[in-house]
Amino acid sequence: MRYSHSVGASTYRFADLKAVLAKASPARSGDFLAGVAAGSAVERMAARLCLADLPLSVFLNETLIPYETDAVTRLIIDRHDLQAFTEIAHFTVGDFRNWLLLEATDEAALARIALAVTPEMAAAVSKLMRNQDLILVARKCRVITRFRNTLGLPGRLAVRLQPNHPTDDVKGIAAVILDGLLYGSGDAVIGINPASDSLPVLMGLWRMVDDVIQRFNVPTQSCVLTHVTNQIQAIERGAPIDLVFQSIAGTEAANASFGVTLKLLAEARDAALSLGRGTVGDNVMYFETGQGSALSANANFGIDQQTCEARAYAVAREFKPLLVNTVVGFIGPEYLYDGKQIIRAGLEDHFCGKLMGVPLGCDVCYTNHAEADQDDMDNLLTLLGAAGVTYIMGIPGADDIMLNYQSTSFHDALYLRTVLGLRHAPEFEAWLEHRQVTAGGKLRALPTQHGLLRALSDMTQNA
Amino acid sequence: MTPKPPVPVAIEANPWAELKQFTSARIALGRVGSSLPTDEVLRFGLAHAAARDAVHAPLDYAALGRELSAAGFDSYRVHSRAADRPTYLLRPDLGRDLRDDSRALLSSNADRELDTVFVIADGLSAFAITRHALPLLVAVHALLPPTYVMPPVVIVSQGRVAIGDAIGESLRARSVVVLIGERPGLSSPDSLGVYLTYAPKIGRTDAERNCVSNIRPEGLAYPDAARKLSWLLQTALQLRLSGIGLKDQSDLLEYQPHE
Numbered sequence: 237m238r239y240s241h242s243v244g245a246s247t248y249r250f251a252d253l254k255a256v257l258a259k260a261s262p263a264r265s266g267d268f269l270a271g272v273a274a275g276s277a278v279e280r281m282a283a284r285l286c287l288a289d290l291p292l293s294v295f296l297n298e299t300l301i302p303y304e305t306d307a308v309t310r311l312i313i314d315r316h317d318l319q320a321f322t323e324i325a326h327f328t329v330g331d332f333r334n335w336l337l338l339e340a341t342d343e344a345a346l347a348r349i350a351l352a353v354t355p356e357m358a359a360a361v362s363k364l365m366r367n368q369d370l371i372l373v374a375r376k377c378r379v380i381t382r383f384r385n386t387l388g389l390p391g392r393l394a395v396r397l398q399p400n401h402p403t404d405d406v407k408g409i410a411a412v413i414l415d416g417l418l419y420g421s422g423d424a425v426i427g428i429n430p431a432s433d434s435l436p437v438l439m440g441l442w443r444m445v446d447d448v449i450q451r452f453n454v455p456t457q458s459c460v461l462t463h464v465t466n467q468i469q470a471i472e473r474g475a476p477i478d479l480v481f482q483s484i485a486g487t488e489a490a491n492a493s494f495g496v497t498l499k500l501l502a503e504a505r506d507a508a509l510s511l512g513r514g515t516v517g518d519n520v521m522y523f524e525t526g527q528g529s530a531l532s533a534n535a536n537f538g539i540d541q542q543t544c545e546a547r548a549y550a551v552a553r554e555f556k557p558l559l560v561n562t563v564v565g566f567i568g569p570e571y572l573y574d575g576k577q578i579i580r581a582g583l584e585d586h587f588c589g590k591l592m593g594v595p596l597g598c599d600v601c602y603t604n605h606a607e608a609d610q611d612d613m614d615n616l617l618t619l620l621g622a623a624g625v626t627y628i629m630g631i632p633g634a635d636d637i638m639l640n641y642q643s644t645s646f647h648d649a650l651y652l653r654t655v656l657g658l659r660h661a662p663e664f665e666a667w668l669e670h671r672q673v674t675a676g677g678k679l680r681a682l683p684t685q686h687g688l689l690r691a692l693s694d695m696t697q698n699a
Numbered sequence: 700m701t702p703k704p705p706v707p708v709a710i711e712a713n714p715w716a717e718l719k720q721f722t723s724a725r726i727a728l729g730r731v732g733s734s735l736p737t738d739e740v741l742r743f744g745l746a747h748a749a750a751r752d753a754v755h756a757p758l759d760y761a762a763l764g765r766e767l768s769a770a771g772f773d774s775y776r777v778h779s780r781a782a783d784r785p786t787y788l789l790r791p792d793l794g795r796d797l798r799d800d801s802r803a804l805l806s807s808n809a810d811r812e813l814d815t816v817f818v819i820a821d822g823l824s825a826f827a828i829t830r831h832a833l834p835l836l837v838a839v840h841a842l843l844p845p846t847y848v849m850p851p852v853v854i855v856s857q858g859r860v861a862i863g864d865a866i867g868e869s870l871r872a873r874s875v876v877v878l879i880g881e882r883p884g885l886s887s888p889d890s891l892g893v894y895l896t897y898a899p900k901i902g903r904t905d906a907e908r909n910c911v912s913n914i915r916p917e918g919l920a921y922p923d924a925a926r927k928l929s930w931l932l933q934t935a936l937q938l939r940l941s942g943i944g945l946k947d948q949s950d951l952l953e954y955q956p957h958e
Contacts, residue, residue: 265789401722402913408722414715415726568882569788604750604883605788605823610743633725633735633743640884642747645725650733679733684714693715 241286248282254300256290257356258540259283260363262580266528266541266571273540288330288364292321295356301537307488307498312354312550320352329360336361336373336591343378350377350593355486355546358588362542367580370587371623377590379626381558382517383478385423385455385663387626388595393658394627395649396561396597397422400429400638404437406444412632413448414692418673418682419646421630423664424559424597425479425522427459431638438462439475446476448695452671452688455663457514457558459522464496464504471507479522479558480508486525486547489535498551505555516663519558519595525549526563527581528571541571542581546588553594559627560594562586564616565602566641575612578602582616586623597627601643610634610642617644621652628652650679710736723886746885753880753888755784758825760854766833773851775808777801777866781857794859797866805853805869813850814936816872820858824880826889831915832878835891838925839876843933860894860908867899874935875899876928881912890915893924895931897941907942909935 239250250256258272260283267273274280296316301309323345327335335341362370380388387394399412409428416422426445430438438460445458457478460467464482471477482501483494491497501521508520530536530544539547545562552560562585565578572578582598589596600616602608617628634645652658659665659677668674671688682689713727728739735743760776767774778798781787787794797805819832840849853866860877867875874897881890891914896903909931914924935941 269790269792399724401724405721408724411715411718411721412724412726414718415713415724418713418715570791573789604747604885605754609747631724633728633739635725635743635746635885637722637724637884637886640882640887642885645735647728647730647733647735650730654733679730681711682714686714689715693718 239286241282243278243282243285248279248286250283250286253294253298254539254543256283256287257360257363257543258538260287261540261542262363264541264571264577264581265569265573266531269570270531270536270538270541272538284364287360288328290329290360292327292329292332292357293325295354295360300356300539300543301487308486308491308547308551311498311554312547315351315550315554316354317351320349324349324352329357330364332357332361333364333369337369341376343376346377346591347593350591353592355550355588355592356543358591359543359546362584362587365587367583367619370583371619374587374590374623377624379590379593379595381519381595383457383514383519383558384516385661386516387424387558387661389662390624391657391659392661393621393625393649393652394424394597394661394664395421395630395646396424396559396627397426398429398629398631398636398643399426400631400636402431402638404430404432404441406440409441410444410448410692410695413445414689415632416630416646417454417692418689419630419650420660420668420674420679421646421649422454422456423661424627425457425459427461427481427522429461429639433462433466435466435469435473438466439470439473442470442475442477448692451695452691453667455661455667461524464500468504468507471511476513477508477511478513479520480504481522481524483524483529484548484551485529485533485535486544486551487530487535487537487539490530490533490544491551493533493535498554501551501555519556521552521555521557522559522561523552523555523557524561524563525552525585526567527585528567531571532567542584545585546592549589549592549594553592557595559597560589561597561599562589563599563601565606565608566599566639568603569606572606574607575602575609575615578606578608579612579616579619583619583623586620586625590624595626598625599629599643601629601641603641613642613644613648617648617652618655621656621658743885749888750883750885753824753826753883756825758821758828758856760856763819763828763832763854767852770833770837772836772849775804775851775853777804777853777855779855779857779859779862784857787857791859794857795861795865797862797869802865802869805866809869809871811871813870813872814847815874815876815932816850816853816867816870818853818855818858818863818866818875818877820855820860820862820877820879822858822860822879822892823882824889827880827891827915828878830889831891831921834921835878835893835914835924838921839928842925842929861903863894863896864899864901864903867896868901872899873897874932874941876932887913887915887918890918893928895928895935895941897935897939909941909945
């Protein structure tokens, strides 16, 4: 099918549906690198005007990558809820934006249509939305998940405690876990990115975190972010694994570059479920994604990076994850050049994920070769807080000494709680009060003799 | 009226500062309200400034050439197709490719096949090159067999790792070793990385390379890095491969004391 739109005397033609989507995307370096971005500001608007008039059903009839050749396309089409779609089937993309913003379109309405929204529909409507629209609609979406606590409740914000160490030193990691817990962080997950691939090293990490969680009855879950095949192997060897992690992307070929298939992810989920370690729920998966990953694997098939990213959420959705994290500024300036592009991408990803019913959190972050700094992170953090983000990262002083990038800190989470009145996950909140880390939701001044400090400190020394 | 003498604001300190001995992560920072104390905000700002300068500071190629020459190494100076730093950051493809005049220069000097060509590229940290490239080169050279004659080192501006493939191909080298400034972190603005590729040619993937990373006095020290690299290089030439097939054996290094 041919797509076009006339602006004054000029007619802009677009080769296919993915060209309309790509050229309608807000300008970003990765789409220029891929050669799919609009050639001018007016062409970009022409693409948006064209997109606004397309019926939502076009995305069911014209796949961006053929059904026959891509497992993610098959997943999107096969799982589409046609019954639920009847409520929005008559909309154009422009109408869909208007409908999403209506006051009458509330939490219940958005929950009804979540499985009727394909990634392409979510990406398409986001391209017509301003940042405030992305915030307002995402805030209305409610995605609640459970393992040892309850995440995603209104007025709540969780934090992933990320205690990385360049050589996986167990004492160094334990020291950061203690620092984070005493700053009230860690309700989303205590999630370690290991430097090593070695199974014995990884087993040591799982055991140590599990020991902390069990000994002090912390209502949270742990994760060691290694390849899914390592985790399946570790489960077979008796590792105490709460959540299974994997990086995923929006095309079959990009997932292949990560060494995963949908079948492998299903096996991993079954393995984690077999352990039955959740106490209040069985959302056992943790996924990470990020705009640009498909292009960097040479597996974007001419699709813009934001649409590829939304397709990754269809993969995530299939496996009922506890958490999904868009690691938005990690990939570098050739994909997201500066603070403006990173902020926009973070809001888009969060909106698309939530609209599709996925528990999106965001690693609000940047690298030192991007045109961004901590002020940009403050902006994105605050906007995502307003949008009801499920969780953010907590890294001591925002400086990850293993992955060499900057994210958000335990202090940043406190800031966000203070200005927006956001509370911890309820079970974790009760634990912090019980352990006298907080009083009335506020951090207390901890005495040296504080029980948790003493016990955890001993553990660190003896680890 | 006498002005009040300055009284420092009380910072809520964390009574677990002793744990800092286990990690260089920014723990036990203390707080003012829920926020970071001023000294930490400035300390972080300074570290970020150093990392930013590392990315954007231009490498002094003339000085590097002179230092190499003084140490007994001849050099060629070449350019990638990324004309400047902004282009380099936005177009990784251009940073992997040689400018035509550079390719011609190297090709015109490819009168015999070489075992190994050493390449020095600015990458993402000129500081890494300025501080560590020559000392590492000297240390590696000392570990290579006495019969080994070092061909001229190729200094490339605005280069990425894969430009070694184009350089190796142009010079008819059996292997290429690229010394490159790594992406700077807050605590490591000057980290040097080294990539070894056997039979370099355009289109090689990262899986076909071996990497030695985090080379700097506070990370992997020169002698350790040099030992690892010379072992990898000599083994690669012997086995006629690099990358995944070689990676598994590089750990044996620990058990092979070098005389």
